[in-house]
Amino acid sequence: MKGVLRTLFSAKVFILLKVFVLDVLFQRWLMRKDFLRWLAHMCIYGGFLLLLLMHGLDKLITSVLFDDYYPTLNPFIFLRDLSALVVIVGIAMAFYRRRLSRMPRPKTTAIDYYALIILSLIMISGIFLEGTKIVSHSRYQDMVDEYTGLQDPEELNALEAFWADKFAVASPDVKEPFDKDMLIEGEQLHEVSCAGCHAPPQWAFMGYGVAKVIRPIASPLDRANVHTLLWYLHFMACFFGLAYLPFSKFFHIFATPAFLLADAVMEEGKSDPANIATKQAMQFDACTHCGDCTTRCSVAVAFNEIPNPNILPSEKLVAFRSLLSGNGLSEKRLMTIQEGSHICTDCHRCTDVCPVGINLEDLWLNLNRYLAELGYPKPERWARKAIEADFDLTKLKDRTLSLTTVDKGFTSALTASAQASTFTVCFGCQDCTNVCPVVGNYENPKKVVGLLPHEIMHSLALKQKELALGSKMLWDCVTCYICQEHCPQGVRVTDVLYELKNLALRHLMAKTT
């Protein structure tokens, strides 16, 4: 609180103001990054804001500002339809953008579409409501009863003819073609009783379009009270959107500006660490799940082969948030986050491209640190540890290998690969082990690394899965390829070890969960 006050009374307030106008209202950051995106976003955001203030909250705002306000008068009637159209164009652009990109990208979840769907529902129900009301004869009748004292059936007919002709009311009483004089009389009555509140409905161009289409079936619709139904739908859609707001992408309406403002006035190292922590927490909510990070991600392509969504930055962020939420995640979930989190080259591209300016790189660093604290470090490191705990060669000393540990299926994964299958021609000369610089690094290498390279090749020949996958040598291999270069038999020792590492990781993960 003190921090807030101090900020308010310092020069920072100008920075805040500038950021608010340029970044929050006009979203300058987005315009610079991607003009079309900015346009789509401005359409939705601008159009919706106008609708909300002018139409949704008209009793609180518009009618206070303008004492002769009626929603059926210009400019309001026209602006309402215009802003609805702008929103719809924006929504269409957003849908199109989501469909367009071909790279692996986050599965667009219901949450992503939710905002767009609710908005569409509000817009469409509103337009149809408008259309049904325009043609509704019962609405017309109510109005006549309320605003005219007319008793004379001829006059009533004249007014109705005029409204049927010019205002698209579907009248069961009067039929086209209308008599010219009758229309003139009707117009005069209209001028007296109705024109003060009614601009021609054509100004509500979308509602009017709907009215034109449904006019032939207007009477049954009216009898079924469809406009009341639509009103509920429209109202409920707005209400539902509002109620669900904190849980949906809509929340970024608050979170993103708050983050932008905080980001503008806080400096790493200068501000209170507690505030910095808050800012970091805000990043999660500021994310709009637009997926730009994933589209630009350097390793996203791997998702095609490793179907772990946590590889993709946009999903990794969601996972991190649920990790922090404190609800204990299952071991399996934690391990998929671990795997995804470490399939990352720290290339910084996601951070560079984030339209909101979230420091994702920083977030990943924290995620990895956090995972390590929970006991889920870099998979290779984790595997090495797991083996250390699990497999102790010294215990094996005096035991002959039992045949039950033979796993026939195991080596088939290797023999399917041209490089890995070369282990079959090993004739046990031990050259690989003799030239290995890792082996050479230790006085008693067996104790440190477990099976030596040539022994791993042996264990493969014997189809000893636990032995082959359980040797620390796999994770101590520096991949210098000296063994492979030296092998007189052409065994691709290093490449076999690479593939064994792939298998070992999968094996260990399956075993742990």
Place this chain on the structure above:
Amino acid sequence: MEFALFLGCNIPIRLKQYETSSRAVLEQLGVTLVDIPEFNCCGYPLRNIDLKAFVLSSARNLALAERQNLNMIVLCKCGYGTLRMAQHLMKENTSLREGVNANLAKEGLKYEGDIQVKHLLTVLFNDVGTEAVKKKVTRPYENVKIATHYGCHALRPSSVVQFDDPVAPTIFDQLVEVTGAKSVDWSTKLECCGGPLAGIHDELSLDFTKKKLADAKKAGAHYMTTGCVFCQIQFDAVQKRIEAHTDSNPHVPSILYSQLLGLCMNINKDALGLDRNQIDITGLERFMAANDPGLNSA
């Protein structure tokens, strides 16, 4: 001579000087570089995790270069070795290649295997040629001894990477001698820098790094030179960290080959980014021919 420049993930963010110095040097030597912003991870970091993912990642880069009909020039040796390995694996295993192409097709890409992947050093040696390089050296070094670090993944497996003779390589040494420097012979010249185990088994990783530094020192090297992201990080940033924790250290600063060459080609210092190295290497200028007019103009 035109190449698609493959930078990989680390150079733009952690070793910018390798990019800027290479660009400057290659421009002087008449090599045109094309940037392909869609390039992704070379696949190297995926090799421990999943073979298919690594090959696919490599293949996407290859297909992107292929689409523009360009051969690739790679600055990092691990990136070079990985891309060459992926090419090799897809050549020998058609079903692997078909699987990769099925994934690439989603983006309208295809890997045919028509392009060549080269490393900065092989381009300089084979395509530009040492004679042409030598002509551009205006301020040759004198009396400086340099230890060349070849880098495992460029050198081996030799049948796949085809960089140089795996047992007695000379490319790098010849390129160093072109600058007037002396390339020293040292015992662990062809061994690993320790980089691949960083973050997996740090202790062992450092054993390698320290051993190599000590060996280079023993051979009398003033500097070490590299042509690889991981090796350079190991001998620069990691050496600096080692020095902060140990009293007796050999102290052999490492310079990227593009910086070494660029300096004696009298290339703009900003482009060479000497001050971006963690360990100071500006002392190298003491070894430049004093009577050369280029020195005064610099």
